[in-house]
Amino acid sequence: MPSLEQYIILAIILFLIGLFGFLTRRNLIVILISIEIMLNGIIVLFAAISYFTKDISGYIIVFFIIAMAAAEAAIGLSLVVLIYKRLRTVYSDEITTFKG
Amino acid sequence: MNWDLIIFYYLAIVMIFSSVFAIFSRHPVYTVLLVLVMIIHQAFLLLTLGAEFLTVVQLIVYAGAILVLFLFVVYLINLRKETKRNVFIRKISLIAITFLVLGAFLIANLFSLISLKPSFKAYLPFSVEEKSNVWWIANYLFKSYLLQFEIIGVILLVAIFGAVFLIRKVKIFG
Amino acid sequence: MVEKHFELITNFDIYVFLIPFLPLIASAITLIFGKKYFRDKAHLLPILALFFSFLLSVKVLIEVINGKIYHFDVYTWMFAYDLKVGLGFLVDPLSAAMITMVTCVSFLIHVYSVGYMGGDPGYYRFFAYISLFTFFMLMLALSNNLAELYLGWEGVGLCSYFLIGYWYKKKSASDAGKKAFIVCRIGDFGFALGIFLAFYFLGTLYYNEIFSKLPEISNKYIGVLGYQVHVPFLIAFLLFCGAMGKSAQFPLHVWLPDAMEGPTPVSALIHAATMVTAGVFMVCRLNPLFELSSAMMFIVAIIGAFTCFMSATIAPTQFDIKRVIAYSTLSQLGYMFMACGVGAFIAGMFHLLTHAYFKALLFLGAGSVIHLLHHAPDPNDIRIMGGLKKYMPITFWTLLIASLSISGIPGFAGFFSKDEILAQAFFSKYPWGKFIWFIGWVVAAMTAFYTFRIIFRAFYGEFKGWEYIHGKPHESPRVMTVPLIFLAIGSIVAGWIGIPQVLGGRNHIEEFLVPVLGHPRIVHEVSPSTEYLLMLLSVLAGFFGIFLAWLVYIKKPELETFFSKNVKPLYTFLFRKWYFDELYLCTIVRPTLWISRQIVVAITDNTVIEGIVNGSAKLIDKTGTGLRIIHTGIINHYSTFILIGIIVYLLVYLYLK
Numbered sequence: 001m002p003s004l005e006q007y008i009i010l011a012i013i014l015f016l017i018g019l020f021g022f023l024t025r026r027n028l029i030v031i032l033i034s035i036e037i038m039l040n041g042i043i044v045l046f047a048a049i050s051y052f053t054k055d056i057s058g059y060i061i062v063f064f065i066i067a068m069a070a071a072e073a074a075i076g077l078s079l080v081v082l083i084y085k086r087l088r089t090v091y092s093d094e095i096t097t098f099k100g
Numbered sequence: 101m102n103w104d105l106i107i108f109y110y111l112a113i114v115m116i117f118s119s120v121f122a123i124f125s126r127h128p129v130y131t132v133l134l135v136l137v138m139i140i141h142q143a144f145l146l147l148t149l150g151a152e153f154l155t156v157v158q159l160i161v162y163a164g165a166i167l168v169l170f171l172f173v174v175y176l177i178n179l180r181k182e183t184k185r186n187v188f189i190r191k192i193s194l195i196a197i198t199f200l201v202l203g204a205f206l207i208a209n210l211f212s213l214i215s216l217k218p219s220f221k222a223y224l225p226f227s228v229e230e231k232s233n234v235w236w237i238a239n240y241l242f243k244s245y246l247l248q249f250e251i252i253g254v255i256l257l258v259a260i261f262g263a264v265f266l267i268r269k270v271k272i273f274g
Numbered sequence: 275m276v277e278k279h280f281e282l283i284t285n286f287d288i289y290v291f292l293i294p295f296l297p298l299i300a301s302a303i304t305l306i307f308g309k310k311y312f313r314d315k316a317h318l319l320p321i322l323a324l325f326f327s328f329l330l331s332v333k334v335l336i337e338v339i340n341g342k343i344y345h346f347d348v349y350t351w352m353f354a355y356d357l358k359v360g361l362g363f364l365v366d367p368l369s370a371a372m373i374t375m376v377t378c379v380s381f382l383i384h385v386y387s388v389g390y391m392g393g394d395p396g397y398y399r400f401f402a403y404i405s406l407f408t409f410f411m412l413m414l415a416l417s418n419n420l421a422e423l424y425l426g427w428e429g430v431g432l433c434s435y436f437l438i439g440y441w442y443k444k445k446s447a448s449d450a451g452k453k454a455f456i457v458c459r460i461g462d463f464g465f466a467l468g469i470f471l472a473f474y475f476l477g478t479l480y481y482n483e484i485f486s487k488l489p490e491i492s493n494k495y496i497g498v499l500g501y502q503v504h505v506p507f508l509i510a511f512l513l514f515c516g517a518m519g520k521s522a523q524f525p526l527h528v529w530l531p532d533a534m535e536g537p538t539p540v541s542a543l544i545h546a547a548t549m550v551t552a553g554v555f556m557v558c559r560l561n562p563l564f565e566l567s568s569a570m571m572f573i574v575a576i577i578g579a580f581t582c583f584m585s586a587t588i589a590p591t592q593f594d595i596k597r598v599i600a601y602s603t604l605s606q607l608g609y610m611f612m613a614c615g616v617g618a619f620i621a622g623m624f625h626l627l628t629h630a631y632f633k634a635l636l637f638l639g640a641g642s643v644i645h646l647l648h649h650a651p652d653p654n655d656i657r658i659m660g661g662l663k664k665y666m667p668i669t670f671w672t673l674l675i676a677s678l679s680i681s682g683i684p685g686f687a688g689f690f691s692k693d694e695i696l697a698q699a700f701f702s703k704y705p706w707g708k709f710i711w712f713i714g715w716v717v718a719a720m721t722a723f724y725t726f727r728i729i730f731r732a733f734y735g736e737f738k739g740w741e742y743i744h745g746k747p748h749e750s751p752r753v754m755t756v757p758l759i760f761l762a763i764g765s766i767v768a769g770w771i772g773i774p775q776v777l778g779g780r781n782h783i784e785e786f787l788v789p790v791l792g793h794p795r796i797v798h799e800v801s802p803s804t805e806y807l808l809m810l811l812s813v814l815a816g817f818f819g820i821f822l823a824w825l826v827y828i829k830k831p832e833l834e835t836f837f838s839k840n841v842k843p844l845y846t847f848l849f850r851k852w853y854f855d856e857l858y859l860c861t862i863v864r865p866t867l868w869i870s871r872q873i874v875v876a877i878t879d880n881t882v883i884e885g886i887v888n889g890s891a892k893l894i895d896k897t898g899t900g901l902r903i904i905h906t907g908i909i910n911h912y913s914t915f916i917l918i919g920i921i922v923y924l925l926v927y928l929y930l931k
Contacts, residue, residue, distance in 0.1 A: 010116075013116055014116065017123065019202070032170070033132065037123070063157065066162060073166045074262075074263045075259055077173045090177060
C-alpha cells in the first residue's frame with residue numbers, strides 16, 4: 001500500500017496541472033475541463049486521507065464533490081452556450097466586453 | 101511482487117500524463133477524451149482505496165454524464181481544431197511564474213500535512229470487513245450528514261433550473 | 275470660593291444667572307425665527323427680555339447696597355491639569371453698578387430702535403444682534419475670572435462688527451466693520467498674552483485668587499530680550515493693550531470714528547455706553563494689579579491724556595455730527611483713563627456711569643435729527659441742518675441737557691463726575707497728577723466748545739435741508755422721544771449719587787465702591803478752599819467754551835472760517851485727524867497687503883492649497899488610469915489575480931499569525 005505522502009503528492013500534482021490549464025488556455029470549454037481535473041485531484045486527496053485515518057467523512061466529501069461537480073458543469077456549460085450565442089466565440093481573449 | 105504499489109504507480113502515471121496531454125492538446129475533443137481516460141483511472145484508484153461504491157458513482161456520474169455533456173456542447177458550438185491560433189493566452193510567462201510559486205509553496209508545506217495520525221475516535225473502524233463501503237456511506241449519509249445531503253439535492257435542483265432558465269430565448273441587443 | 279460643579283441653584287442665584295441669559299435667549303429665538311415669523315414684530319421679545327433683566331439688575335443692586343455679595347460658579351468650563359476655569363458670576367458693588375447701567379441704557383435704546391429702524395429689511399437681525407451684544411456685555415461685567423472676561427470681550431467685539439457693518443451692502447460700512455474688528459484684534463492679542471502670563475505667574479484666573487496672590491509677584495522680574503522687566507508691569511501692560519483696542523485709545527483709536535457707519539442706536543449703545551467702557555471696567559476691576567507698578571499707572575494716565583487732548587482738537591473741525599460725538603467719546607474715555615492713571619478709580623467709574631447717560635442721549639438725539647433727514651445724501655452733515663429748535667422741541671431740550679452735562683455745568687451729572695476726576699487728579703499722590711489736571715481742564719473748555727458748536731449749528735439759524743424732506747421738519751415719533759426724556763432725566767440725576775462732601779452731599783458712590791476700588795489715593799487731607807477753587811476753574815472753563823461757541827456761531831458767523839483760513843496747515847492737520855489713518859495705511863496696511871500678495875497668495879494659496887486640491891484630484895485620476903490596466907476583460911488574467919490573492923492570504927495566515 002503506498003504511503004499517504006505518495007497519494008498527497010499525486011493529488012497536488014493533479015491539482016497543479018488543472019490549475020495551470022485553468023489559468024492558461026484560451027478556450028472556455030478547456031477551462032471548464034481544467035476545473036474538473038482540479039476537482040479530481042481533490043477527490044484523490046480526500047479519499048486517501050479518509051483511508052488512512054479510517055474516517056468516513058472523507059468519502060462522504062468525495063460523494064458530495066462529485067454531485068457538486070455535476071451541477072457546476074451544467075451551469076458552466078449553459079453559460080458557455082449563451083456566450084457563444086451572443087458573441088459567436090468561445091475564446092477568452094476575444095471576449096472583451098468588460099475591458100477597461 | 102508488491103502489486104499494490106505497481107498498480108498505484110501505473111494509475112498515477114497514466115492519470116498525470118493524460119491530464120497533461122489534455123491541457124496541451126489543440127483539439128477540444130481530444131481534451132475531453134483524455135480527461136475521460138483520467139477519470140477512469142481515477143475511479144480505479146478509488147477502488148484500490150476500498151471505496152467501491154464511489155468508484156461506480158464516479159464512473160456513472162462523471163464519466164457517463166458530465167463528460168458526455170461536455171462533448172455535446174463541443175459539438176453544439178462546432179469547435180474545430182485550433183490551427184490558426186495559439187493554444188495558450190499571451191503573456192503566459194507571468195502566469196507560469198505565479199503558478200510555480202503556488203506549486204512550490206504547496207509542496208513545501210506538504211510535510212506538515214504528513215503528520216496525520218489515524219484517529220481512532222472516528223466513525224469507521226475500517227478493519228471491520230463485514231460491512232461494505234455502500235453500507236457505511238449510506239449509514240452516515242442519511243443519518244449524520246442528512247442536512248448536507250439535502251443541501252446537495254437543492255444545489256442540483258438549482259442547477260437544473262438554472263440551466264433551463266439560462267437558455268431561454270432572450271432579446272439580443274444590438 | 276464656593277465651587278460646585280453643576281450646582282443646583284438656590285432661589286436667589288438664579289436671578290443673577292437670568293440677567294445675562296434672558297437677552298441671550300431672546301436673541302437666539304429672534305435670530306432663528308425672526309425672518310419668517312417675527313418680521314416686523316421682532317422687537318417684542320428682546321425688549322421684554324431686557325426689561326426683565328433691568329428689573330433683576332435693580333433688585334440685585336438693592337441687595338448689594340445692603341451688603342450682600344454673590345460669588346458662585348455655575349459650571350466648570352475648562353479643566354486642564356492646573357487650569358480650572360468655571361462659568362461664574364461675581365456680583366459686587368462694581369459689577370452691580372455696571373449691569374444696572376448697561377441694562378437700563380440698553381433697554382432704552384431697544385425702545386428707541388423700534389422707531390429708528392422701523393421699515394428696515396433686516397429688522398429682526400438688528401434686534402437679535404443688539405440683544406446678543408447685551409448678553410456679552412453682561413457676561414463681561416458679571417465675570418469672576420479672566421477667561422470669562424475674555425469671552426465677553428471677544429463677544430462684544432464680534433457683535434460690534436456685526437452691527438457696524440449692519441448695512442452690509444454699503445461698502446464703507448462693511449469696511450468700517452472690518453477695520454473695527456481687526457484693530458480691536460490687535461489689542462485682544464495683547465490681552466490674551468496678558469492672560470497667559472497671569473496664569474503662568476499666578477497659577478489661577480479667578481479674581482479673588484489673583485488678588486490674594488499678587489504680593490508674591492510684586493517684586494519679580496523677568497528677562498525679556500535682555501532687559502529685566504517687572505512682572506506686574508508686563509502683565510498689566512499686555513492687558514492694557516486690550517483696553518487700548520477696545521476703548522479706542524491711542525494708538526488703536528482709528529476704528530471708532532469709522533464705526534459711525536453703523537446705525538445710530540448702535541453707536542449709542544456700543545460706542546458710547548458699553549463696549550468702549552469695557553476697557554475702563556477691566557482696569558478698575560484689576561486695580562490692585564495695576565497699582566503694583568507705578569510705571570503702568572503712568573502709561574495709563576499718559577495715554578488717556580493724549581487721546582483726550584488729540585480727539586478734543588479734532589472734534590471742532592468735523593462736519594459729520596456723529597463723528598463729532600465719536601471724538602467726544604474718545605475724549606471722555608481719555609478722561610476715564612486719566613482718572614485710573616492717577617489712582618482715582620472710583621471717580622473713573624463714576625464718570626463712566628454718568629457718561630453713559632449723556633453720551634447715549636447725545637447720540638440718540640443726533641439720531642433723531644438724522645432720522646428726519648434720512649433722504650439726504652449725507653444726513654449726518656451739520657451744514658444742512660439749522661433752525662430746528664422750533665420744529666423739534668423735545669429733541670432740542672434733551673440735547674441741550676446732555677450738552678450742559680458734558681460741559682460740566684453745575685447741577686448736571688457731568689459736572690459732579692468730571693469735577694471728581696479733576697480734583698482727585700490734582701491731589702493725587704502720583705507725581706503726574708497735576709499735569710493730568712491741567713490737560714483735563716483745558717480739554718473741558720474744548721469739550722464745551724465743540725459740543726455747543728453742534729447745538730448751535732443744528733438748532734439755531736436757518737434750516738438748509740428743505741430739499742431733502744417732505745413738508746416741514748417734524749418731531750420724531752414718541753417711541754423715539756420718550757427714551758430721550760428718560761436719558762435726559764438720567765443725565766441730571768445720575769450725578770446726584772456722587773455729590774462731594776464739600777458741597778454738602780454724602781458721596782454715596784464713593785462709599786459704595788470703596789470696598790472694591792479702594793480709597794482715593796490722595797496725598798494728604800484736602801483743604802476745602804482748594805477744592806472750591808478747582809471747581810470754580812472747571813466751571814469757568816465750561817462757560818468759556820460755551821461763550822466761545824456762541825460767539826463764533828451765533829454772534830459773528832464770519833468768525834467761523836477764521837481759523838481754517840489763517841492757520842491753514844494746522845487746520846488741515848486737525849481736519850485730517852492728525853493723519854493717523856494715512857500713517858497706518860502707509861506703514862502697516864500697505865506692507866501687509868504686499869506681503870500677503872507676494873508671499874501668502876503666491877505660495878500658500880496657489881501652490882499649497884491649489885496643489886492639494888487639484889493635486890488630489892489628479893492623483894486619483896492617475897491612480898485610476900493606472901489601475902485600469904488590470905481590467906483586461908480576459909478571464910485568465912482575472913483568475914490569476916484570484917490566485918495571487920489566495921497565495922497572499924495563505925502566506926499571511928501561515929506566517930503572520
